[in-house]
Amino acid sequence: MIGYKNAIEIEGLTKKFDGFTLSDISFNVPRGSIMGFIGQNGAGKTTTIKAILNIIKADKGSIKILGEDHIKDEIDIKERISAVFDELPFHDDFTAKNLDVILRHIYENWDKNEFASMLDRFALPRNKKIGKFSKGMKMKLQIACALSHKSELLIMDEPTTGLDPVVRNEILDIFREYIQDENHSILMSSHITGDLEKISDSVTFIDKGRLLISGYKDDILESHGIIKCGKEDYKKISSEDIISARLSDFGAEVMISDKVECREKYPGLVMDNATLEEIMLFYVNEEKKEWK
C-alpha cells in the first residue's frame, strides 16, 4: 500500500448522462502533490470526483486510488481518504461534539485529540448547532473532520467557493501544511483559478466532459503565453500555433502553447505570460478558434 506512485490514477473514464457525457478522462495525481482540477460550471468536475469516490458508476475506464482498485478495495480506501464538498453535508442539528462521537466509531483511525485541536485552531464551538455556523465555519468544520482520521488523500469539490479571501487563505494554509507530509496528496476541484495557482503542483483542465490539458502547473504556465497584436500581425500567425484568439476592434489576443518556439517564429510580437484563468478561458474557446 505504501508503494504506490500516484495517489489517483484515472484511465479512460467515461460516463454518459442525458445531455452530458464525460468522455475519456485520463490523468494522475502524483503522490505527495496537490492537483488542481479546473473547469467552468458544468464542465464535469463533480461528475469526475463522484466517479472517483464510486458515488456514480462509470460506464468505462479504470480508477485506482492509493494504488488500489476503487471498487474492489473500496472500504479499505475510504478508511484512508477524505472527501470535502462545497456544502457541509451534515444535519443542522448536529454539534461538533456529536460529529466527534459519530465519526470516531466509523473511522478506525479517528483521532479525537487531533479533532479537538483543529476545533481550537479554527475557534469552532463544540456545543453550538452547526446550522447556526457561518459558511466559513462550516467549511472549517468539514476540513477538521477530513483531517482527523489520518487520511492520506483529500478529495475536495470546490471547497473555497463562496468564502471570503481571509477564510480562503486560512484554508489554503491548512492544505499547505497537510501536504508537508510527502505521503499526503490532494485533488481539489475549483473554478477559482487564483486559489489553485497559489497552491497546486499540477493542474488538469476539463470542459464539457473532455480533458483539455493536464500537467505540472509551472510547465503549463511556462509554456503558454498570450500574443497581443494588431489585426495585420494576427494574420501572420499560423493557425497551428493558435489555441484560440480573442478578437476585438483593435486587434487580437492569441493563446499559444509553446512560447519558446513562437518567440523565434514571431519576433517583435508582444508575448505576455498567461494565468491559469486565461489558459482556461482560451482553451474553453478552442473549438471556436476565434471569439470575442
Add this chain to the structure above:
Amino acid sequence: MNKLKGLVLKDLYLRRKNLILGGLLFLMVFILCSSVCLSCDYGNLARAENYDRGNLTMMVYTVTTFALMCFVSNGSSTGDNKCRWQLFEYTLPLSPEKIAILRLGLILSANIFSYILSLTASAIVCACGRLDFTRDMFENITAAALCMFIFTVILSALMIKYKDPQKASAHLMTVFVIIYIPVMAIVMNRVNEIGKAHPDLFDEQQEELLKEMFLDPLMNVRSALFPFTVLIYAAVIVCGYLLFVKLIKRREN
C-alpha cells in the same frame, strides 16, 4: 459493528426530539384511555345507565395504534438527502450490506419496541376496564405490528430509491389508492346488495351481515397466519435486506 454504532448514534441524535414528543403523546393517550376505562367502575361512566363496556375495546386499540405509530422508524432521517448526509455516507468506509443491516435493524428495533409497548399498554388498559385481554386482541395487535413493519420497510426502500421522502410517500400512496379503490368498490357494492336484498333488517343486523362477509374472513386469515408471524418477519427482513443492498449499490446512477 462499531461502525454501525456511529450511524445508530447519528439516528438517535436526530430523532431524540421526535422520540420525546412521541413518548409524551403516547403517554397522554394511554392516560386518557386508562381513565375512560377506570371511569366505568369508579367515575362518571359508572353512574351512566346501560353503558356498553364493549366500547372500551376501542380504548385498547387506540392505545395500540398510538404505541405503534409514535415510535416508528424508517431507518434513516428524512433530512439525509436534503443536507447531503446521504452523499457523505457514500464516502465513509461502510459497505452497502452494513448500511442495509443498519436501516433494517433500526426499523425492526423500533417495531419490536412499539409492539411490546402496545401489548403492555393494552393489557393495562384492559385491566383498568376489567376486560379480558383476549387471544383476538393479541392476534390483532401482532398483525398490526407486522403490517406496520412491512409498510415501513417498503417506505424505506422507496426513500432509498427516490432519495426524497415526499416522492417516496407519493409512490406509496399511489399504490395504496390503486389497491384501495377496487376493494372499496367491491365492499360498497356488497353493502348496496345487502341493503336491497334485506331492506327489512335493522341497521345493526345489516352490520352483522357485513361483518360476517368481510371481517370474519379477514380474522380467519389473521388467525391462520398468526403461528407463522416469526417466519413472515424473517421473510420480510431477508427480502428487505436484499432490496436495500441492491438499491444502495445503485447509488446516484
